[in-house]
Amino acid sequence: MYKPALRGRQGPWGWLFVSPSVLVLGLFLALPIVMALWVSLLDWNGQSNPFTGGQATFVGLDNYRGLLTEDGLDRTLFATSLRNNAYYVLLFVPLSTGLGLTLAMIVNQRMLRGRSLLRTTFYFPSVTSTIAVSTIFLFLFQGSGAVNSLLSWIGVKGPNWFADPRGIVWVTLGNLGLADPNHPSGFLTDHGFMGLSWFEWLSGPSVAMSTMILLATWTTSGTFMLIFLAALQDIPRELEEAAALDGVNRRQLLRHVTLPALRPVLFLVLTLALIGSWQVFDMVYVMGQGAPGNTTLTPAFMSYQSAFKNADYGQGAAIAFILFAIVLACTGAQRWLLRERNPRQGRRR
Secondary structure (H helix, E strand, C coil), rough: CCCCHHHHHHHHHHHHHHHHHHHHHHHHHHHHHHHHHHCCEECCCCCCCCCCCCCCCCCHHHHHHHHHCCCCCHHHHHHHHHHHHHHHHHHHHHHHHHHHHHHHHHHCCCCCCCHHHHHHHHHHHHCCHHHHHHHHHHHCCCCCCCHHHHHHHHHCCCCCCCCCCCEHHHHHHHHHCCCCCCCCCHHHHHHCCEEEEHHHHHCCCCCCHHHHHHHHHHHHHHHHHHHHHHHHHCHHHHHHHHHHHHHCCCCHHHHHHHHHCCCCHHHHHHHHHHHHCCCCCHHHHHHCCCCCCCCCCCCCHHHHHHHHHHHHHHHHHHHHHHHHHHHHHHHHHHHHCCCCCCCCCCCCC
């Protein structure tokens, strides 16, 4: 009678086969992370070897304290970058995910003509260079650009998009007559957190940052569309046919059949969007480098600026690890929120 091999005998062979991958990951991923963590504990200008002393001074957690707890310009700039990026995440993640799912449901219709052409059209922005698209957006959203020309046809005077530091929350409330952005309440201006007043925290993304969010949504939704489309095509048609026989409308079908079947893929897309939105750099570098008034500054760009422009590699590495912790926390919270909730089984009598 055949007896399966013991798991203990298979272990060494398994490690032998995966050892090349483990070696590559350890050499090019784990080791650089450990080295960067050590650099975040130093005052280092990049002109010497940080592992042999010299001009590198061990400062412990001073780089982290300067960014999180100590009053000063560094903490204010870092808080500003966190505020900007937080609004970026809050708008970009649902917009890109929702648009990607909507496009996927459109091109998944079997009776739709020209589905292949539509898929290519929707996906084309995702394969276009971000640098090229950002440059085009700079011309489109100029004060005298095509976007403002189109708005003028309907009687709307568009702003100077990439030079407008005003937050859209206060702009909207001011236009509706619900608040006066020029004379905020004393509580909002006299109290705050991490060097920023509550008026600044609650201002929303600036007009310039909102334009970047539109650009990111437009260039990313095509990729999410393909992911959702592959998942939609794997849903058995029998489920839709059974729901149709039960008299389920499209809204109920989406809520009770489609979205539950897409839960794993939805988690993947949300995770990709969340990680990518906290790491946004290229658009910021091309379209303003933090201007106007640091309202487009992000932690990723601030990390680059601290290390490679200000020659403060310790602070740049510290920002990177704080950003890493934020991404882990957000991903963990998202995983908990999207977990499968099974009904409790009744107690046996």
